[in-house]
Amino acid sequence: MIISTTGLTKRYGSHVALDSVDLSVPERCVYGLVGPNGAGKTTLLSILGGLRQPSSGAIAFDVARQRWAMCPDAPTFEPWLTASELLHLSGSLAGSPPTDPEVAALLDEAGLADAADRRIGGFSRGMTQRLAVAATIVARPEVVILDEPCSALDPAGRVEVLDLVRRAGESSTVIFSSHVLADVQRVCDTVGVLAEGRLIHQGQLQDLLERFALPVWTIELRRNARSVARALAEVEWVRESTAVGRTTVRVEARSADAAEAGLAGALHAAGARVVSISPESPDLESVFLAMTAGAA
């Protein structure tokens, strides 16, 4: 693990912002930290970033202090610097001054090539946020901590930043917090779910999705969806069978195993003319809602 915490706790008076968090971040992963507002994401990232001290618990880093960088939520910079100067400064402070072509390339990737020599004071919030991500990865750190990097972005800006994050993940370990779960699902391979200061799950994103996978199939038919749905509803392992329009049937099974073994036969017995069968895959949002509802 490149970063791990043991029993990490942060209290503000009587309020427990983090409650005994045992975080494990594998090397070269894009770790998505998700949780509702007030779950403790920013507090946890601030502690990892060295900006706050934990009340108790321990943090172990397997990387030198100067080899990681953090981008806060709602970043601000000296308004009198230009975008290009900021990237040069950021790299120099981190001990890895970038060359002019490197800065130009990174600004281009961030969609800020035209604003390279403009002062940051005139930037929109979205431009500032993209610049912040570029300033975080300019020194090619081994660990990149990004707190809600897409929070102020329009859809195009969001795609650009997620692209930057994905590319950063190819050479660095990225810890990325967001409450836009589609973004996390898009770029992260590992997730940690925080709720009320507690880490209620962490692991591979795919494992999490499979754990919460529902035994539900969507079947596209040539015709007669209603009669096929009625026939399937009589099958022992079918919990619910519903016709959606004239050609689609949604089948929820009591168990995935039974459905995988018997679905083809049941459809044949019902006289269905099958166009396609596809399992419904859960998205992170539905998994997250199920998990946090359980935690609450």
Place this chain on the structure above:
Amino acid sequence: MTTWRLEWLRLLRTRRWLVLAGPFVFFGMAGPISIHYLPQLLASEFGETAFKLPKPIPAQGMAEYAEQISGIGLIIVVAAAAGALCIDATPTLATFYRTRIASVRTLLVPRYAVIALAAVISFAVGTLAAWYETTVLLGRVSASDVAVATAFGGLYLLFAVAVVAFASSLVRSTLATVGVALSLLFLLPILGIYPPAGRVLPSALAGAFGAIVLGGEAGAFLRPALLTMVLIPLLLALAVRGYDRREV
């Protein structure tokens, strides 16, 4: 882009150099003029026969400059320095800097050096202006006296900026830093009422400029100067320690 270049750009692009140099040059020009034309000014206000003033001596022109900058000049230096030295005043900006450096020393030393040097140069330029005006309007003042007085006055400004750096490690906002720094700087002369302390405290340097140009003994300010030279790095070290221990 080094932190030294960053501070140079901060000084130029935020116009802090103008905020510092402007008042010093203004008072440097205005001090001797006001002394020279004081009889005419009073006569225009109260009538020709109301006052009979002795002819001003040249040193009074310089002393008038010293008088004006010791209050307003110090406040301007403290405010300009606080704007540059309050690293944690904006938490998100502090996050940018603090997550890229091992110690705040990397930021604080160039910030202190550049703003303190700018304050001293502004003071020196103002002194030159006052000296020129005094020479033209009132008569010659000893160049060596002015040079020694400027050295002591400049040292006091270096101390004042170090006090601001220390104050910025105690509180976060720029306004609070100005308040704490001015309180500390104005508290020292009160401590100086006790004679043994008054002879060695840095606050003694605040009056050195006026005293020396009016013919006072420069040697009387050597002990406070030595103590000040010890206190400046000490205050900066305490500031770095305070910052490094503080959460953003």
